[in-house]
Amino acid sequence: MSEADDSAFQRGAGLSPQPQSHPAPPSRPVVAFNRRELDTILRLYGRMVADGEWRDYAMDLLKDKAVFSVFRRSSEMPLYRIEKDPKLSRRQGAYSVVAAGGMILKRGHDLAQVLRVLEKKKHLRLVEA
Numbered sequence: 489m490s491e492a493d494d495s496a497f498q499r500g501a502g503l504s505p506q507p508q509s510h511p512a513p514p515s516r517p518v519v520a521f522n523r524r525e526l527d528t529i530l531r532l533y534g535r536m537v538a539d540g541e542w543r544d545y546a547m548d549l550l551k552d553k554a555v556f557s558v559f560r561r562s563s564e565m566p567l568y569r570i571e572k573d574p575k576l577s578r579r580q581g582a583y584s585v586v587a588a589g590g591m592i593l594k595r596g597h598d599l600a601q602v603l604r605v606l607e608k609k610k611h612l613r614l615v616e617a
Contacts, residue, residue, distance in 0.1 A: 519554045529556050532603050
């Protein structure tokens with residue numbers, strides 16, 4: 489080895505250790521509402537807020553399901569939970585509406601059809617004598 493080679497080796501030129509790159513951990517898949525589903529839910533939410541029935545909402549995007557919770561007051565338990573669970577899509581349907589007590593009000597494959605259970609029913613009708 490010559491003197492030039494020896495000084496280059498001492499400075500670290502030539503045999504620098506490679507930076508160790510740790511592979512990024514695989515990202516966990518998250519279930520979410522798509523734009524069309526969210527538009528359908530928010531239209532219903534807007535109507536119910538305008539009627540004074542609902543006041544707040546929360547969205548939880550979990551690894552196995554997405555949940556849209558509706559509140560009368562933000563400090564209470566949710567009145568209803570609109571859930572999307574893709575693993576149930578081939579069986580009972582991916583969408584469900586769950587009441588505050590945990591009872592499933594409606595389940596199905598079509599979100600708009602499932603959300604109809606939350607629509608206010610018109611109980612008063614004009615009856616001709």
